[in-house]
Amino acid sequence: MYNVLVCDDDREIVKAIEIYLVKENYNVLKAYDGEECLKILKENTIHLIILDIMMPKKDGIETIEEIRKEKSIPVIMLSAKSEDEDKIKGLNLGADDYVTKPFNPLELIARVNSCIRRYTKLGSAINEGSKNIYTSGELIIDDDLKKVTVDGKEVKLTPTEYNILKFLTKNKGKVYSIEQIYENVWEDEAYGAENIIAVHIRHIREKIEINPKEPKYLKVIWGIGYKVEKL
Template identity: 55%
Template sequence: MDKEKILIVDDEKEIRDLIDIYLRNEGYDTLKASDGMEALNILNNNDVQLIILDVMMPKLDGIQACMKIREEKNTPIIMLSAKSEDMDKIMGLTTGADDYITKPFNPLELIARVKSQLRRYIKLNNNASYKTKDFIEIDDLTINTETHEVIVEGKLVRLTPREFEILELLARNRGKVFSIENIYESVWKESFIQSDNTVMVHIRKIREKTEADPRKPRYIKTVWGVGYKIEK
């Protein structure tokens, strides 16, 4: 079986090399880029299963690069940043990142997050358990659980792996109300932190991509004080 290939994007050589050592020790293949433009060129010519992307870089920063990547690819993206403010985290996730870690970071924690993202990505795309029911249809929205594609009114909508998981979770359980905590622990497989608004950010992005008017959603409904659901 081919090794998963991971693209490391950071303008600091020491950090690129450090991450490279840890990833290779875990058996992954790696590619390295020093800025967003170089990363996009590499992605155009290589099949990559995960991207580790720094926020602050010359030429094309991580936020802009992430948005460019999301125009065409659903490859998992872990953002790196020296800033830990909530707005930075929200900005990173809003642009399509799947996870976020602040510098300085423990390399072992980064590796754990890489493994988690790769497991989720491979499961969504290849695992037979996701192919037992290939299509979920809700009015003009169609979810293909085999190809990981979402079609709205005949047009392909590109969701990140996390966004897709949330939509599929709600779509497979139509009529059931999921709290923010339920969604987070089902999708992220981690304990929920009360002040974390990651789920709300992802719901907003799903609505922006699937709804004609995100302020009046047809698909994911808000149950005030409880959570979210897709009606039967």
């Protein structure tokens, strides 16, 4: 049983999140402003915090600054502010994830699961020794077993999808156009195959990302190509 602290000044939202989390077998603690959040954090063992930004007394920004002074537990920011600047600010202050309101409950739960898994189980588990393992953050491709795991969860990919993902992860950080990907993966000249590749990549994204529209690992650079983020 992991303890999740949910902090939002809107009591109904906190309650809804609690319902979802309890279904997933989490123990939920509730706070309705920043000060209360810090108080509960001091008195209990918390494994993850879901933190709203706009709150009375102490807002989410101040609260996360306080938290980060002492603790490295995962924090998911939850806010109605959907501008890029807000997201960047939150993540730079030490948030592990940023979810905008109104959110898809399933997505929030998935992100909570991912964060918890990373915080509690992963980290030392990655065996970097073998040459045939390619990683980016929590995305791990074991080329010997032809196995792909994200946040410790195995993902089933078709051979084509696997080859594309392996190629991009091997060269993580670099952007490849559809044509380049085709030529590298099939070692053949690309002709009219562009769309197929793009569809494959969308499928991969849907399988490995929590929210395919805001991908974490396999990013789309519109009009330029695709890349696997260097994490």
